[in-house]
Structures are given as structure tokens and as C-alpha cells.
Amino acid sequence: MLRADGVEFVLEGGRRILGPASLDVAPGTLTALVGPSGSGKTTFLRQLAGITLPTSGTVTLDDDPATRRVEDLGYVPQRETVHQRLTVREALEYAAILRLDADEDITMRVDQVLRELDLEAQADTWVGDLSGGERRRAACGQELVGRPRVLLLDEPTSGLDPVLERRLMLMFRRLADNGRAVVVATHATASLDLCDTVAVMRGGVLTITDDPEVAVESLRQAAGGDRAPDPLPEGETAPEDPPRLGIGTRPFGLEYRALAGRYARTLLRDRKTLRILLGQSPIIGILIVLCFDPKAFDDNGDQVANTVMFIFLLMTGAIWLGITASCREIVKERGIIEREFDVGLRSDAYVLAKATVLFALSTVQVVLMMVVVVLLQPLGESGGAVLALIGLAVLVSWVSVALGLTVSAVARSVDQAAGVIPLVLIPQLLFAGAVIPLARMPAVASAFAQVTYARWAYAGMGSAINLDDRLLAKPSANTALGFNRSFFAMTPMTGAAALVCFLLILLALTAMLLQWRAPVDDA
Structure with a gap:
């Protein structure tokens, strides 16, 4: 169970941009994190992934701090994370080498992920030649080769047409049905019916619901009435993230x-x-x-x-x-x-x-x-x-x-x-x-x-x-x-x-x- 309990994120100047927010993500569930730009989705997602420390509150995976379980928390950010001049298979193979134990069968694991993501036909295609939806799937594949317990995705459907957006959300539904906990931060609302839980971010505050219609109405109010947080004023900075791992445990x-x-x-x-x-x-x-x-x-x-x-x-x-x-x-x-x-x-x-x-x-x-x-x-x-x-x-x-x-x-x-x-x-x-x-x-x-x-x-x-x-x-x-x-x-x-x-x-x-x-x- 991935659990966020009373998470807050406060800038050094004293301005709160997130929280308090609490969320439980169980294995086998698909959770949508929706809200307008600047509402705190990325900040919250990075804390769930163990990348950023909250100012107060805790994020745990099976009662362990998330920062100690980052290898069990797959995180796909908005930015490109796959080399454009590698084939999909090569990208996943290198990701597997850098994430798995040396004695694992890399080829078998990569083949499993390609099948799971329906990327077998594109396995030998350069990532730079893929469509937008296929590149998102390849980015997910880099995380999945490491067998994460939880998969967290930041705006994976951004820029996709409704058909591709629906197709990608159906894939996330399948991943959740296979036993993973999946959290998707998104602006899109057309596929919220596929989700078990919808968490709406409004000005850094989290509202939980399992009714897509309620979530859409809440999101509409947030977009119309809530103002996204301003950029950081001059001299105001966010608290420092935990030190990066830098030196890993692999040879x-x-x-x-x-x-x-x-x-x-x-x-x-x-x-x-x-x-x-x-x-x-x-x-x-x-x-x-x-x-x-x-x-x-x-x-x-x-x-x-x-x-x-x-x-x-x-x-x-x-x-x-x-x-x-x-x-x-x-x-x-x-x-x-x-x-x-x-x-x-x-x-x-x-x-x-x-x-x-x-x-x-x-x-x-x-x-x-x-x-x-x-x-x-x-x-x-x-x-x-x-x-x-x-x-x-x-x-x-x-x-x-x-x-x-x-x-x-x-x-x-x-x-x-x-x-x-x-x-x-x-x-x-x-x-x-x-x-x-x-x-x-x-x-x-x-x-x-x-x-x-x-x-x-x-x-x-x-x-x-x-x-x-x-x-x-x-x-x-x-x-x-x-x-x-x-x-x-x-x-x-x-x-x-x-x-x-x-x-x-x-x-x-x-x-x-x-x-x-x-x-x-x-x-």
C-alpha cells in the first residue's frame, strides 16, 4: 500500500503550495490525479515517488519511507526520458541492465514488457520515429522492466488526441488489473470512468472521490475559480530535495x-x-x-x-x-x-x-x-x-x-x-x-x-x-x-x-x- 498522510509542501518564504493531502493507493487500483496547471499535481506525484521530501507529513510504501523504496516506485515524468536514437528494445535493455540484478535474464524481461505494453511490432523502431502515444508507452516500459510495485505517471496523455488518450488509459487500466498500483496525473477527463479513485487537486488541496461525474464538476470549478499558484517570488525558494543517491548499489x-x-x-x-x-x-x-x-x-x-x-x-x-x-x-x-x-x-x-x-x-x-x-x-x-x-x-x-x-x-x-x-x-x-x-x-x-x-x-x-x-x-x-x-x-x-x-x-x-x-x- 502506498500511503500519503497529511503531506504538505511549504516554500521557505512560508507559502503553502500543497496540502495537507492524504491518499491511499492500493495494489490493483488505477487512481487519477486531476487538476488545472499549477494545482500541485507534479509536486504531489514527486513526493509519492520518493523524489521530493514533504515539508510535513509522510509518504510510505508498506510502512517504509518512500525515499527508501524508490526502486519499487516507477515514475514517468512529463519530460522525455528515452533516448531518441535507440530502438525501443535497446532502450528497455539498457534500462533493465541499470535496474535489475546482474543475474537476471534481460532479454526475457524486455520481451515480457514489450508484450505487456503491446510494443512488439515497434521493438526495432527508433524511439524518435514513434508516435506520441508509443513514446509514452516506451517511457512506461523503462520503468516496468524494474518490476515496480507502483507506477506513477505525470501527464502521460498530454498532447494526445482523444482516441490515443483513451487507448493509453486502457493500457493503464490493464496494468492495474495485473496487480500494480497505478497513479496518473492528467488534465483529461474523458477516461475517468476507467479509474477506481479520482483525486482532484484544487490550489494544492486534495479531494477524493470514486464518482467521475463529481470529479469532472469539481475540476470545472477548480479551473474556473481557483488561481494556480504564482511563480516563486524573487528570493523565495522551495525546500531542498533529499540528497540524490549518486553512488548506487550496482557494480x-x-x-x-x-x-x-x-x-x-x-x-x-x-x-x-x-x-x-x-x-x-x-x-x-x-x-x-x-x-x-x-x-x-x-x-x-x-x-x-x-x-x-x-x-x-x-x-x-x-x-x-x-x-x-x-x-x-x-x-x-x-x-x-x-x-x-x-x-x-x-x-x-x-x-x-x-x-x-x-x-x-x-x-x-x-x-x-x-x-x-x-x-x-x-x-x-x-x-x-x-x-x-x-x-x-x-x-x-x-x-x-x-x-x-x-x-x-x-x-x-x-x-x-x-x-x-x-x-x-x-x-x-x-x-x-x-x-x-x-x-x-x-x-x-x-x-x-x-x-x-x-x-x-x-x-x-x-x-x-x-x-x-x-x-x-x-x-x-x-x-x-x-x-x-x-x-x-x-x-x-x-x-x-x-x-x-x-x-x-x-x-x-x-x-x-x-x-x-x-x-x-x-x-
């Missing part, structure tokens, strides 16, 4: 492999984005080469100055490739992973899975850029020096991937993430030590540069081709450029070690931000 390796495989599959199927990401790499290489005379690296007075700027541009290209490949990759699927975190997805497995696939992508990008550069503008270096240069360029792109993931974890939208790119890219370029050498920077700026990974990447890449010795051999160039010997005196391994430290710090920070993230607002 790290199992979740990591499933998440990396899912991400790689969806990325490879996004052909347009992949062409753009890979196509820009040789273009950047060509543009870098065009900036220099074909004889720029001959043994003349400008050789050192040209080499110093050339290495800076290579590093800039690697940073750009890494950040642009990753800065949208968490926020664009935020609605999907929010639900997975609710049921215990490991934030460390998620971040590392994302990073692994993006590391492979950025490696290909940087190698393409560097091959074009080396072929069109030979540096006259040994093969070992060129490989060390490429290796450091790849490593700096990995650190940039990690920085992009950190940005994506903080951003609230894809546009916001894209807008932050200049704010994280420009400091790397300004404090790398090429535009203004560290020796000429004020003490504060020089100190800040030491915690800028581009400074270590630039110095490491310069040391890979012996810029230190070249500057020493050209005192006039050294003086004109403003470098002191200590800048490029490190070994490539020192630069690589520093970059690895930045990489680990940024990945750990991203995982922490996801573990304590603010929840996505439901519509």
Missing part, C-alpha cells in the same frame, strides 16, 4: 559498460553531429598552416618566434575540439539521466562512461588535425618529437573534454552551455603564457596561470620539440618574446603529469556536481 563495471555502450551507440547514430565534429578537425589544421609562410620553420631569425606561435595554435585547436565536443553532452540528456539518478545510477560510472567515449572521439579529432598540419607544414623534428607533440595535444583535448563535461553538468540548457564556452576558453588562452609570457605578467596573473591547464599544456608541447634549447640558442629571440628559460625547461612527462592531475580533478568535480545537482523543473 561499477556493469553500469560503466552499459552507459558507455549506450552513449557510443547514440553518438555514432547522430551522423550529422559526428560529421561536423570530425570535419572541423582537418579544417582547423589547414587554417593553422595557412597562417605561416612555407619557409617559416627554416633556420632563420623568425624560426623560434614562428614555432612558439605555431605550438600555441596547435594547443588552442586541441582545447577547442575537446570543449566543443563535450559541453552539451550532459545537459542535452539531463531529463533522461535525472530519472536514472533517482533510482541509484552511479554518478562516477556515468561521468567516466561519457568521458571514455568522448576521449576516443577527441583523439580521432586531434590526430586528424595534427596529420594535416604535419603533412602540410613539416616542423623538421624527429618522429619521436612529433609523436610526443601529438600525444600532449591529445591529452590536452581530454582535459578540455573534462572541462566541457563540468560546464555541461552545471548548465540548465544546451544554449546556456554553448554560451559558457567563451568564458572557459578565453582564460585558457590568455593565461597559457603565449599571448603574454608569464615572466611579464603581474604576480596575481602569474599565480592564476599556474592553475590554468593550458599553461602546462603549452609548456609541455613546447618542451616536446626542444623550445627551451632553441630559445637559449637565440638570446635575441628569447629577449624579444619575453620567455625565461624555466618556462619550457620542463620535460614532456612533467607537462603530461600536470595535465593528468587537471583531468582527474575535473572528472571528480563533474561527478560531485551531478550527485548534488538541482533537479530539472517539470513542465
Whole structure:
């Protein structure tokens, strides 16, 4: 039995937006939660699902707090929760891997859910190609593979025509008849006759009835006479949700492999984005080469100055490739992973899975850029020096991937993430030590540069081709450029070690931000 007893939700400013509300949901019953927009349906549903803590009152499942039984409480929010570039079967298989025990027969369970939801004919269809009603069923399937005791759905019929709405409600009726407790938050009233109980929300207050006609009249009065709660006034906030589970109980390796495989599959199927990401790499290489005379690296007075700027541009290209490949990759699927975190997805497995696939992508990008550069503008270096240069360029792109993931974890939208790119890219370029050498920077700026990974990447890449010795051999160039010997005196391994430290710090920070993230607002 799912039971809400005297549940209230009060903002920090003291305004009550829900309750007191009490509701019992028994196994085998279908309950409709109806009310106008802003009446508190989503707030109440999230509390029933154990995602949000009520200000007062309790929500329990079989006398246990709902927050401890989230895996028994299937919750389908309004937002999309299924990857568009997976087939229905693939989406359910990944959901099953992330929800079920490792020794379960995943294929058998997925087949059972496909039959239960009448999705067998669409099993091998991409989710993005499904109709609206079929996508809702696929979202339900992701929850059902975990065998929840209760299924809670937030506006699953929104945007559907009356025929599809009725068909979906009939499916919920069948799910309830099979022994589950089903709660559906909805605006629609045409199918309330299928429900055992109707709970009408009016300004955060709950009224219970089993008569659909009474519910429709009550809803009509609510729509005409009750005003939906206003948006939060400036400075007024809702109480914090309970800490997200973040680190789950399933094995790290199992979740990591499933998440990396899912991400790689969806990325490879996004052909347009992949062409753009890979196509820009040789273009950047060509543009870098065009900036220099074909004889720029001959043994003349400008050789050192040209080499110093050339290495800076290579590093800039690697940073750009890494950040642009990753800065949208968490926020664009935020609605999907929010639900997975609710049921215990490991934030460390998620971040590392994302990073692994993006590391492979950025490696290909940087190698393409560097091959074009080396072929069109030979540096006259040994093969070992060129490989060390490429290796450091790849490593700096990995650190940039990690920085992009950190940005994506903080951003609230894809546009916001894209807008932050200049704010994280420009400091790397300004404090790398090429535009203004560290020796000429004020003490504060020089100190800040030491915690800028581009400074270590630039110095490491310069040391890979012996810029230190070249500057020493050209005192006039050294003086004109403003470098002191200590800048490029490190070994490539020192630069690589520093970059690895930045990489680990940024990945750990991203995982922490996801573990304590603010929840996505439901519509």
C-alpha cells in the first residue's frame, strides 16, 4: 500500500503550495490525479515517488519511507526520458541492465514488457520515429522492466488526441488489473470512468472521490475559480530535495559498460553531429598552416618566434575540439539521466562512461588535425618529437573534454552551455603564457596561470620539440618574446603529469556536481 498522510509542501518564504493531502493507493487500483496547471499535481506525484521530501507529513510504501523504496516506485515524468536514437528494445535493455540484478535474464524481461505494453511490432523502431502515444508507452516500459510495485505517471496523455488518450488509459487500466498500483496525473477527463479513485487537486488541496461525474464538476470549478499558484517570488525558494543517491548499489563495471555502450551507440547514430565534429578537425589544421609562410620553420631569425606561435595554435585547436565536443553532452540528456539518478545510477560510472567515449572521439579529432598540419607544414623534428607533440595535444583535448563535461553538468540548457564556452576558453588562452609570457605578467596573473591547464599544456608541447634549447640558442629571440628559460625547461612527462592531475580533478568535480545537482523543473 502506498500511503500519503497529511503531506504538505511549504516554500521557505512560508507559502503553502500543497496540502495537507492524504491518499491511499492500493495494489490493483488505477487512481487519477486531476487538476488545472499549477494545482500541485507534479509536486504531489514527486513526493509519492520518493523524489521530493514533504515539508510535513509522510509518504510510505508498506510502512517504509518512500525515499527508501524508490526502486519499487516507477515514475514517468512529463519530460522525455528515452533516448531518441535507440530502438525501443535497446532502450528497455539498457534500462533493465541499470535496474535489475546482474543475474537476471534481460532479454526475457524486455520481451515480457514489450508484450505487456503491446510494443512488439515497434521493438526495432527508433524511439524518435514513434508516435506520441508509443513514446509514452516506451517511457512506461523503462520503468516496468524494474518490476515496480507502483507506477506513477505525470501527464502521460498530454498532447494526445482523444482516441490515443483513451487507448493509453486502457493500457493503464490493464496494468492495474495485473496487480500494480497505478497513479496518473492528467488534465483529461474523458477516461475517468476507467479509474477506481479520482483525486482532484484544487490550489494544492486534495479531494477524493470514486464518482467521475463529481470529479469532472469539481475540476470545472477548480479551473474556473481557483488561481494556480504564482511563480516563486524573487528570493523565495522551495525546500531542498533529499540528497540524490549518486553512488548506487550496482557494480561499477556493469553500469560503466552499459552507459558507455549506450552513449557510443547514440553518438555514432547522430551522423550529422559526428560529421561536423570530425570535419572541423582537418579544417582547423589547414587554417593553422595557412597562417605561416612555407619557409617559416627554416633556420632563420623568425624560426623560434614562428614555432612558439605555431605550438600555441596547435594547443588552442586541441582545447577547442575537446570543449566543443563535450559541453552539451550532459545537459542535452539531463531529463533522461535525472530519472536514472533517482533510482541509484552511479554518478562516477556515468561521468567516466561519457568521458571514455568522448576521449576516443577527441583523439580521432586531434590526430586528424595534427596529420594535416604535419603533412602540410613539416616542423623538421624527429618522429619521436612529433609523436610526443601529438600525444600532449591529445591529452590536452581530454582535459578540455573534462572541462566541457563540468560546464555541461552545471548548465540548465544546451544554449546556456554553448554560451559558457567563451568564458572557459578565453582564460585558457590568455593565461597559457603565449599571448603574454608569464615572466611579464603581474604576480596575481602569474599565480592564476599556474592553475590554468593550458599553461602546462603549452609548456609541455613546447618542451616536446626542444623550445627551451632553441630559445637559449637565440638570446635575441628569447629577449624579444619575453620567455625565461624555466618556462619550457620542463620535460614532456612533467607537462603530461600536470595535465593528468587537471583531468582527474575535473572528472571528480563533474561527478560531485551531478550527485548534488538541482533537479530539472517539470513542465
